[in-house]
Amino acid sequence: xxxxxxxxxxxxxxxxxxxxxxxxxxxxxxxxxxxxxxxxxxxxxxxxxxxxxxxxxxxxxxxxxxxxxxxxxxxxxxxxxxxxxxxxxxxxxxxxxxxxxxxxxxxxxxxxxxxxxxxxxxxxxxxxxxxxxxxxxxxxxxxxxxxxxxxxxxxxxxxxxxxxxxxxxxxxxxxxxxxxxxxxxxxxxxxxxxxxxxxxxxxxxxxxxxxxxxxxxxxxxxxxxxxxxxxxxxxxxxxx
Amino acid sequence: xxxxxxxxxxxxxxxxxxxxxxxxxxxxxxxxxxxxxxxxxxxxxxxxxxxxxxxxxxxxxxxxxxxxxxxxxxxxxxxxxxxxxxxxxxxxxxxxxxxxxxxxxxxxxxxxxxxxxxxxxxxxxxxxxxxxxxxxxxxxxxxxxxxxxxxxxxxxxxxxxxxxxxxxxxxxxxxxxxxxxxxxxxxxxxxxxxxxxxxxxxxxxxxxxxxxxxxxxxxxxxxxxxxxxxxxxxxxxxxxxxxxxxxxxxxxxxxxxxxxxxxxxxxxxxxxxxxxxxxxxxxxxxxxxxxxxxxxxxxxxxxxxxxxxxxxxxxxxxxxxxxxxxxxxxxxxxxxxxxxxxxxxxxxxxxxxxxxxxxxxxxxxxxxxxxxxxxxxxxxxxxxxxxxxxxxxxxxxxxxxxxxxxxxxxxxxxxxxxxxxxxxxxxxxxxxxxxxxxxxxxxx
Numbered sequence: 184x185x186x187x188x189x190x191x192x193x194x195x196x197x198x199x200x201x202x203x204x205x206x207x208x209x210x211x212x213x214x215x216x217x218x219x220x221x222x223x224x225x226x227x228x229x230x231x232x233x234x235x236x237x238x239x240x241x242x243x244x245x246x247x248x249x250x251x252x253x254x255x256x257x258x259x260x261x262x263x264x265x266x267x268x269x270x271x272x273x274x275x276x277x278x279x280x281x282x283x284x285x286x287x288x289x290x291x292x293x294x295x296x297x298x299x300x301x302x303x304x305x306x307x308x309x310x311x312x313x314x315x316x317x318x319x320x321x322x323x324x325x326x327x328x329x330x331x332x333x334x335x336x337x338x339x340x341x342x343x344x345x346x347x348x349x350x351x352x353x354x355x356x357x358x359x360x361x362x363x364x365x366x367x368x369x370x371x372x373x374x375x376x377x378x379x380x381x382x383x384x385x386x387x388x389x390x391x392x393x394x395x396x397x398x399x400x401x402x403x404x405x406x407x408x409x410x411x412x413x414x415x416x417x418x419x420x421x422x423x
Numbered sequence: 424x425x426x427x428x429x430x431x432x433x434x435x436x437x438x439x440x441x442x443x444x445x446x447x448x449x450x451x452x453x454x455x456x457x458x459x460x461x462x463x464x465x466x467x468x469x470x471x472x473x474x475x476x477x478x479x480x481x482x483x484x485x486x487x488x489x490x491x492x493x494x495x496x497x498x499x500x501x502x503x504x505x506x507x508x509x510x511x512x513x514x515x516x517x518x519x520x521x522x523x524x525x526x527x528x529x530x531x532x533x534x535x536x537x538x539x540x541x542x543x544x545x546x547x548x549x550x551x552x553x554x555x556x557x558x559x560x561x562x563x564x565x566x567x568x569x570x571x572x573x574x575x576x577x578x579x580x581x582x583x584x585x586x587x588x589x590x591x592x593x594x595x596x597x598x599x600x601x602x603x604x605x606x607x608x609x610x611x612x613x614x615x616x617x618x619x620x621x622x623x624x625x626x627x628x629x630x631x632x633x634x635x636x637x638x639x640x641x642x643x644x645x646x647x648x649x650x651x652x653x654x655x656x657x658x659x660x661x662x663x664x665x666x667x668x669x670x671x672x673x674x675x676x677x678x679x680x681x682x683x684x685x686x687x688x689x690x691x692x693x694x695x696x697x698x699x700x701x702x703x704x705x706x707x708x709x710x711x712x713x714x715x716x717x718x719x720x721x722x723x724x725x726x727x728x729x730x731x732x733x734x735x736x737x738x739x740x741x742x743x744x745x746x747x748x749x750x751x752x753x754x755x756x757x758x759x760x761x762x763x764x765x766x767x768x769x770x771x772x773x774x775x776x777x778x779x780x781x782x783x784x785x786x787x788x789x790x791x792x793x794x795x796x797x798x799x800x801x802x803x804x805x806x807x808x809x810x811x812x813x814x815x816x817x818x819x820x821x822x823x824x825x826x827x828x829x830x831x832x833x834x835x836x837x838x839x840x841x842x843x844x845x846x847x848x849x850x851x852x853x854x855x856x857x858x859x860x861x862x863x864x865x866x867x
Contacts, residue, residue, distance in 0.1 A: 189636045189684055191534040195651055231450060235570060237532035238604075297681075300652045330650035380453060385603045385656045409653045411453070414475060 194240050197299040197383050198259055198327075199375075200288070201245035202281050204307035204338075209272035212423055214308060214338055217364040219269040221371035226267060229375040233262045239299060239383035244288070248281035249274030259293075278311035278346060282318025289327040299383050301331040304374050305350050308338035308423075315346045323352070332382055332410065336361050336370050339423035356410070363419035373413055381410045427456050427471045427513075434460070434469060434505035436517065443469055443505060443517055452570065454587070459520065469505060470587070471515035484590055485516055494560045497553035499584040516587070525573035525582045528629070532569060532636060538576040540691075540741050544729040545579025547630055548800060551721045553583055554626055558619045558718065563592045565617035567625035568605045569632070592619045603656045604628070604638055609711050611661025623715040627703035630721070634692065637685040639704045642667035642675035646682070666704035668697070691760055693731055693745035695779065699724045722800060726792065727779035733769045734784065738762035744769060746780040770809075770817045770850060774861040783809045783819055783850070783865065794825075794859030807858060815849035817867050821856070822847045830857040 201222065209215040233241040242259035246252055247270055255270065285303065288294075294301070303322075322328035335347035336359045347358045361367035386409050428434070432445040443460040450457050455472035472481065485504050493500035501516040530536045538546070550572070557564060564583070571585035593616075601610065601617065607624035609615040631639045638645075640659060648655045665675040667685055677685035689697070699716050706714035716724075731743045740761035748757055749768075756765050770783040777793060788805035791798035805824050812820025822845070823829050829842040832855040842848040848856060852867040 189534065189537070189688055192532040192632070192636050192638075192684065193641070193681055228451065235527075235529055237529055237569065296649050297646070298650065300650055327650065330652055376451070377453060385653050386601065412475065414473065 192237050194238050195298045195383075196259075196295060197239045197241045197379065198294060198301040199241060199243045199262075199379065200285055200301065200303050201243070201255075202285060202303060202305045203245060203247050203255070203270060204249070204276055204278070204309065205247045205270050205272040205274070206249045206276040206309055206312075207273050208309050208341065209338070212339075213364070214367075214423060215270055215272040217367050218306065218338070218371070219267065221364075221368040222267045222375075224368065225372045225375040226262075226265060228372060229265075229379065230262050232376045232380050236380065236383050239379075241379060241383070246281045246284055248277050251277055252281035252284050254284065275312040276307065276309050277313040278305075278307060279313040279315040279318035282315065282350070283321050286318070286321035286325055286328055289322065289325040289331070291326070294327050298327075301327055302374070302378055302382055303328075303331050303333045305333070305335045305347060306338065307335070307347060308342050310341070310343045311346050316349065319350050319352075322350075332378060334374055334378065335359065336367065336374075338367060357413075359413055360416055362416060362422050364421065365417035365419045369414055369417055378410055385409045386411075427473070428458055428469070433508040434471075434515065434517075435508050436462075436502075437504040437506060437514075439503060441503070441517075442508070443467065445469065452585075455515065460517070462517070466520050467502070468518050468520045469515055470518065472513065474513060477513050481587070482514060485514075485587060487591070488586065488589060489516070491560070491562070493586075494556035494562070495553060497549060497581055497583055498557070498586055499582055500586055521573065521582060521584060524575045524577070525580075526576060527570070528572040528574060528633070529569050531574070531576075532632060534636075536576045538574075538579075540732050540743070541729065542576055542579045543633055544725050544732070545802065546574045546576075546581050547633060547725045548722060548729070549579060549581040550583075550626065550629065551718050551725060552800065553581060554622060555718045555722070557589070558592070558622070561592055562589050563617060563619040563622050564589055564625075565622070566601045566605075567622060567629055568602045572629065601625075603660045604640075606660070607711060608661045608664045608708055611657055615711070620711050620715065623717065624703070624707060624711070626718075626721070627700070627707065627716060630725075631700055631703075634696070635685055635688040637667075637677070637682060637688065639666055639700065640664050640675070642677045642682060642685070644675045646678045646680070664704075664708050666701065666708075668701065669705050670701060671705070691743060693728070693743050694747045696724060696728055723778060726800060730779060730781040733766075733782040735759040735761060735764075736767040736769075737764040742766075744771070744780065744782045746771070768867070770819055771866045772863055773866075774858075774863040777861065783821070785809055785811055785819060788824075789821075789858070791859075794861050794863075796860055810847055812847055812849055816852065817850045817865070820847040820849050823858075825859065827859070831855070832857060832862070 241262040243262055243265040244259050245255040247255045333351050335351050337344055337347055338361050344358050359370045361370055428445045430445055434443045441462050443462045446459045449459055454476045455470050457468055457470045460467055460469045488501050489503055499518055501518050503517055505515050505517050566588040573582040603611055605625045605628055607621040610621055665672055667675050667677050703716050733744055735742050738761050742760055756768050759766050772781040772783050787809045789807035790805055792800045794806055807824055808822045809819050810822050823842045826844055830838045831840040833839040850865045855862055855864045
């Protein structure tokens with residue numbers, strides 16, 4: 184009887200939540216279609232990352248917001264089973280409502296007590312039309328919200344960087360600017376793979392403290408960001 | 424996938440100008456993507472770096488790896504640097520395709536393979552030998568983790584991949600390398616760069632994962648952590664690392680609810696393996712330069728572990744004989760770890776100048792390293808095999824598979840018989856046989 188008594192190595196949950204703007208402007212110039220396609224295209228790679236990491240169990244959910252906010256995928260779904268249903272776009276941009284719903288879902292009762300920091304990815308192309316600041320405050324009032332890796336992707340020239348940056352809340356993690364479909368695809372892929380991998384398998388810094396000067400990629404302070412830098416945006420003639 | 428390269432793309436070998444035609448995407452990691460490609464009809468692999476990873480430092484490292492060649496056959500090594508035929512920036516490298524018989528250590532951790540202990544110990548020995556070859560050539564791996572180690576779970580052969588971070592020992596470029604749970608604490612806290620000394624720590628973690636399917640530092644201190652973020656990792660693996668079975672510190676013992684493997688699997692193994700792990704994660708943490716288990720000692724420990732394997736006569740489970748426990752019990756067997764019943768005492772063999780006890784079971788073999796001074800630790804050419812022998816009081820005989828005659832010695836050391844090549848010697852209690860350069864004794 185080989186390896187008697189052994190079971191799978193102990194793993195912690197990693198919750199990943201898409202928070203997606205489906206306001207009317209997202210239906211212009213194919214933006215919502217690009218987003219749907221990007222998330223679907225990134226899913227196999229996200230599954231691969233999870234498959235190759237025995238120490239994490241990745242669960243995915245999604246919130247959509249326009250006039251009000253709703254769960255698009257309400258139940259934390261194991262990434263192997265996660266299937267993206269296309270979103271359509273219509274309405275305004277109630278980002279605050281979405282963040283309030285996310286905050287409610289970050290309770291210990293729903294998330295459990297032990298896990299990796301959740302990854303929250305906010306994607307928007309315009310100005311919030313409700314009180315987004317109190318939405319952010321609600322997220323930050325939860326333990327899991329404070330510990331979360333919060334990222335934002337700004338789609339197109341009219342996206343409101345102020346609200347997105349406020350959600351991220353970290354000057355070392357700039358809002359990702361997706362001015363075209365290729366950049367959006369790249370950033371969606373990056374958050375689904377590299378970020379998930381870094382959060383669940385933290386890399387080690389090898390600069391000895393005696394070495395002078397900052398590493399070119401990282402700020403050389405005691406607290407540094409284990410998430411690697413995002414790729415540069417992709418040039419394209421088709422700008423949003 | 425990013426699909427940095429597309430099927431049909433051609434990359435050229437630097438210098439050789441060999442043409443590699445990309446066929447299909449295989450997989451991606453944090454540094455780049457790997458593709459199956461073809462060169463002159465031969466399938467190979469090409470790794471292509473993400474732009475932000477295609478640095479001059481990485482290129483220089485690759486050039487040195489290509490020039491130095493692989494330390495031995497257990498490394499999947501870069502063949503040459505490649506660039507796009509169509510031009511443009513960026514680079515990658517060509518390497519052999521990994522044979523499908525090799526599966527990732529990840530699968531052991533996920534419980535999708537369950538190798539025998541014999542195979543697992545053989546794999547452990549192969550890994551130690553691979554790293555001996557690497558360190559002897561003046562290089563260190565620097566980034567041992569679950570993604571780079573592959574095992575043939577039938578034979579115990581191993582293949583070490585992801586060699587793009589291998590570098591000359593002690594000369595590292597600055598930057599992020601390695602995953603925290605694998606890296607030596609002095610690296611996690613930023614006090615040292617990766618080196619062959621830190622490889623020793625990572626190898627100990629790998630061996631612990633292989634045998635216990637659990638991390639050596641994840642006990643109560645881990646289960647007390649709620650959000651397992653970067654700060655928590657640095658504290659657990661770097662600032663305040665405590666072995667879960669530290670004899671002098673019980674603050675980090677495994678917690679039954681979360682750390683079942685650590686509790687169940689640890690009990691399988693003899694004391695001498697426990698001691699090697701204890702040293703690695705106590706003295707080995709306090710004294711990185713001198714406190715770690717060195718590779719020859721790991722090899723000795725793992726060969727001894729392999730020799731200790733036997734099958735419980737009651738439930739047939741593959742278990743380990745702990746000679747120390749046996750002696751401490753006054754020569755009595757402890758209950759089987761699997762069935763709880765007491766197995767018949769197995770036939771034991773000792774030889775002069777050889778550490779530990781070899782459990783002699785039908786089918787087990789002896790090799791050059793048991794019988795000769797300074798011989799290679801390989802399992803290809805057995806010199807002796809234990810076989811069924813009805814004439815023998817133990818029921819087991821030993822067949823001479825070498826080219827030389829063995830001598831059988833009486834109680835006073837006088838030669839009383841010989842065993843010709845191919846012949847089987849019956850084994851009686853306390854009998855002594857001269858095999859190779861050793862004198863071997865048996866106890867029932």
